[in-house]
Amino acid sequence: KQEVTQIPAALSVPEGENLVLNCSFTDSAIYNLQWFRQDPGKGLTSLLLIQSSQREQTSGRLNASLDKSSGRSTLYIAASQPGDSATYLCAVVSAKTSYDKVIFGPGTSLSVIP
Amino acid sequence: EAGVAQSPRYKIIEKRQSVAFWCNPISGHATLYWYQQILGQGPKLLIQFQNNGVVDDSQLPKDRFSAERLKGVDSTLKIQPAKLEDSAVYLCASSLRSGANSPLHFGNGTRLTVT
Secondary structure, eight states: OOOOEEESEEEEEEOOEEEEEEEEEEEEEEEEEEEEEEESSSSSSEEEEEEEOOOOOEEETTTEEEEEETTEEEEESSSOGGGOEEEEEEEEEESSSSSOEEEEEEEEEEEEEE | OOOOEEEESEEEEEETEEEEEEEOOOOOEEEEEEEEEEEOOOOOEEEEEETTEEEEEESOOOTTTTEGGGGGGEEEEEEOOOOOGGOEEEEEEEEETTTSSSOOEEEEOEEEEOO
16 A cells, blocks of 8 residues: 655754655655645645656746655755745555555645744 | 636535535546545545546545535535544645546545534
């Protein structure tokens, strides 16, 4: 059974710092991995999608990497800003089902202090 | 493009009452998901539709929860009767189709409080 974990559960950093969020999954048979952002009281917003054949994806100050064999992904945020404060969740899509079975991690709550 | 629409945004009911949530996915999206998110946790899949057929309802408490997706577009999720532990945010999401490597798009959710 696929399990997704995220470390740390919460993180507080001063503005301008570079930071890394971690995501681990137990079964390497995945179709893709997605990173989401969730603001309080809102739904999830897709940030990056990495296909299983890819190693990384970049969007602005965000860079996500994928090491499928070790079951790990990282989300790197450069030059953090207070507006980056939110919960970040990763999710994997299983390659063992005929449909897109999406399994989420519990999220990392990020606070960027001005 | 218009996003995923959900209503209502908030609902407060007493235990043993019934409640229904509505979701309108992005036009053309074949896959629709209903998730339950308890505070501090990641979303848990309740039911997944591909067009108007159910592909996964393994974690849906079928004695009290039901869902339908008529004509492969809008969907409703119903709880009857509600329990205190059903207090959560109910999120609807849609994606283009299985196997398309397309991201999930979420609505803003319905926050349910059962008293």
